[in-house]
Amino acid sequence: MPRLLIILFSPPSHSQNVDTVYKLSKAAVNVNHEVTVFCDIDATLNLLSRQISSGKATPAGKIAELIKKGVHIHACRESARLRGIDVKKDFIEGVVESSLGRLAELMEQHDRIVAFG
Numbered sequence: 726m727p728r729l730l731i732i733l734f735s736p737p738s739h740s741q742n743v744d745t746v747y748k749l750s751k752a753a754v755n756v757n758h759e760v761t762v763f764c765d766i767d768a769t770l771n772l773l774s775r776q777i778s779s780g781k782a783t784p785a786g787k788i789a790e791l792i793k794k795g796v797h798i799h800a801c802r803e804s805a806r807l808r809g810i811d812v813k814k815d816f817i818e819g820v821v822e823s824s825l826g827r828l829a830e831l832m833e834q835h836d837r838i839v840a841f842g
Contacts, residue, residue: 728759730835732828734842736767742841743771743784749839750796761797761835762788763828769805772798772816785817792819799823799831 731750735742750760764772776785792798799821805812812822832838 726757726759727837728835729753729761730831730838731760731762732838732840733762733764733768733771734766734840736770737776737784740784743787746841747787747791750791751794754794754796759797760791760795761799761831762791763799763801763823763831764804765801765825765828766804767808769800769808769810772800772805772820773810774815774817777817789817789819792817797821799827801825801828 731746733742733746737743746762750762753760771784771788773785776783777789788798798817798819800812800816800823802812802822802824805816810816
């Protein structure tokens with residue numbers, strides 16, 4: 726199975742990048758690719774569970790949908806900590822607490838890597 730790693734650096738205010746990651750991830754999953762999204766720096770702000778609201782397509786809501794479709798979502802714990810985020814309490818269910826060391830491993834394990842800043 727082909728493996729795609731997407732690295733996201735953009736905050737919710739740059740929703741066009743989150744939209745692109747969302748659409749690309751869905752398309753890749755639909756053709757049987759394994760997809761992992763690694764959120765670093767301000768992209769960790771996209772993972773806050775309090776941003777999910779019914780009837781509104783927020784970045785967090787889109788990412789939660791990706792998790793349900795089997796996309797692996799990783800978040801840099803240090804980037805989150807520096808932004809006042811408690812990774813154990815504040816993230817969407819299913820987000821994996823991760824690190825830059827783990828990102829290096831993921832880069833070795835995936836066939837293709839795309840980054841959105």
